[in-house]
Amino acid sequence: MFADKPAGKTVISLSGGMDSTGLLMHLLAQNCEVFGISFNYGQKHILELERLKANIVYLKTHNIDINYDVIDLSILGKLYSSALTDPDWEIPEGHYEQDNMKQTVVPNRNAIFASIAYGYALSIATETNEQVSIALGVHSGDHAIYPDCRPEFYEAIHKAFAIGNWDSDKVDLYLPYINGDKHTILKDAEASIDKVGLDFDTIFKNTNTSYEPDELGRASGKTGADIERIEAFIKLGRKDPVEYQASWEELIKNNEA
Amino acid sequence: MFADKPAGKTVISLSGGMDSTGLLMHLLAQNCEVFGISFNYGQKHILELERLKANIVYLKTHNIDINYDVIDLSILGKLYSSALTDPDWEIPEGHYEQDNMKQTVVPNRNAIFASIAYGYALSIATETNEQVSIALGVHSGDHAIYPDCRPEFYEAIHKAFAIGNWDSDKVDLYLPYINGDKHTILKDAEASIDKVGLDFDTIFKNTNTSYEPDELGRASGKTGADIERIEAFIKLGRKDPVEYQASWEELIKNNEA
Numbered sequence: 001m002f003a004d005k006p007a008g009k010t011v012i013s014l015s016g017g018m019d020s021t022g023l024l025m026h027l028l029a030q031n032c033e034v035f036g037i038s039f040n041y042g043q044k045h046i047l048e049l050e051r052l053k054a055n056i057v058y059l060k061t062h063n064i065d066i067n068y069d070v071i072d073l074s075i076l077g078k079l080y081s082s083a084l085t086d087p088d089w090e091i092p093e094g095h096y097e098q099d100n101m102k103q104t105v106v107p108n109r110n111a112i113f114a115s116i117a118y119g120y121a122l123s124i125a126t127e128t129n130e131q132v133s134i135a136l137g138v139h140s141g142d143h144a145i146y147p148d149c150r151p152e153f154y155e156a157i158h159k160a161f162a163i164g165n166w167d168s169d170k171v172d173l174y175l176p177y178i179n180g181d182k183h184t185i186l187k188d189a190e191a192s193i194d195k196v197g198l199d200f201d202t203i204f205k206n207t208n209t210s211y212e213p214d215e216l217g218r219a220s221g222k223t224g225a226d227i228e229r230i231e232a233f234i235k236l237g238r239k240d241p242v243e244y245q246a247s248w249e250e251l252i253k254n255n256e257a
Numbered sequence: 258m259f260a261d262k263p264a265g266k267t268v269i270s271l272s273g274g275m276d277s278t279g280l281l282m283h284l285l286a287q288n289c290e291v292f293g294i295s296f297n298y299g300q301k302h303i304l305e306l307e308r309l310k311a312n313i314v315y316l317k318t319h320n321i322d323i324n325y326d327v328i329d330l331s332i333l334g335k336l337y338s339s340a341l342t343d344p345d346w347e348i349p350e351g352h353y354e355q356d357n358m359k360q361t362v363v364p365n366r367n368a369i370f371a372s373i374a375y376g377y378a379l380s381i382a383t384e385t386n387e388q389v390s391i392a393l394g395v396h397s398g399d400h401a402i403y404p405d406c407r408p409e410f411y412e413a414i415h416k417a418f419a420i421g422n423w424d425s426d427k428v429d430l431y432l433p434y435i436n437g438d439k440h441t442i443l444k445d446a447e448a449s450i451d452k453v454g455l456d457f458d459t460i461f462k463n464t465n466t467s468y469e470p471d472e473l474g475r476a477s478g479k480t481g482a483d484i485e486r487i488e489a490f491i492k493l494g495r496k497d498p499v500e501y502q503a504s505w506e507e508l509i510k511n512n513e514a
Contacts, residue, residue: 147421147422160410160413
């Protein structure tokens, strides 16, 4: 159902987090022509898109010029209910398996993102008469709490898109980490960054994973995605270059406990 | 798979065309609380949204106040290829069955609209703990040229949404005209408008169906949707209150030929 490798032209949904940033490195290492899109959906942690822009500027200094556009869906922050977008709703702390993390679900978010990415990919495929992939950094660490990160969801929606469009055979879905986790992504990114000749710490300093960075942009290290990120860096044996409110040593200690 | 009747709270995708306007009348006649959304996707015939706003103002003068928001996706006009959005691409003329009408397809459009409507409906359902419907004015007249107007597409995407979201049983899809045509819609609207106590000609004067209205807002009467609209009014035995570049008598004559 999903593609084994990305097509020469690939649309990628870039959140500014570590998963899609790692995937971007993976695509660059495979010499894909990249068409990046980001979504401003009213998320409180919009810092992630600023960090992403810093990475795009950094890529340019290495003569890597990707197509990039931001889709402004900030009105969804007004229409939708989620702790991620509602200013009066506190982000829950804890591990992703906990039930309270469901408050961070934005209803149907990945269906919206995938739908827009698909139309874009199909437009490129039709104009160029080439195969186009959609690459998404979804992984198993998110499966428990976000049903729209699971393989069965992507199978179903891909099928719906195929029914709903002409020439749908020209677009495929590339989800290399769907059965992996944040550590899989990070390890792969390390090899990709090396291959492309970029700096690992610069790339990941220019990301944000935290749902509640403070006014200095420092991650709390306490929300679900933060914890998984810290665990992935510990497992890889590298210090996370992003700034936290606590020291790296403290974070290691907390996550071993 | 689809709902037999709309829930008390219903999200409707309003294009400003006659189909969704007819459906809105249908919902008002059934005393639904309406949550309307429109999409600016870079369509050249943006006039349709101006006409829709005139209808919303008209409803207010009759003490009918619906929730209404416009989702700005105009960036899709830049990213996507379609005769409907590209200023340099001429809208093809002719009946919908013709192959050249495929140029008016906007890739994955209805998947995008349905995805956003679904997230909105699910938010309302979660906040109020009530069942919420999504009402769409899709009909069989569009099935030939737009695969994303067919029942099998809506069945497939509804299934994907159900897999991808918590509490998906709280949202259903209401597509009363999926097996009907523009005449079905118009006949039903006539009865609904009468029940609500509104004026048929005012309601349909405040719509636009044409892909290429002139600078005075007059429809050409020559593109696929125009022709179906004219046929529906002729069959109902009423003059279309919207302005055309030709006289109503000429249009009747052309469509009988």
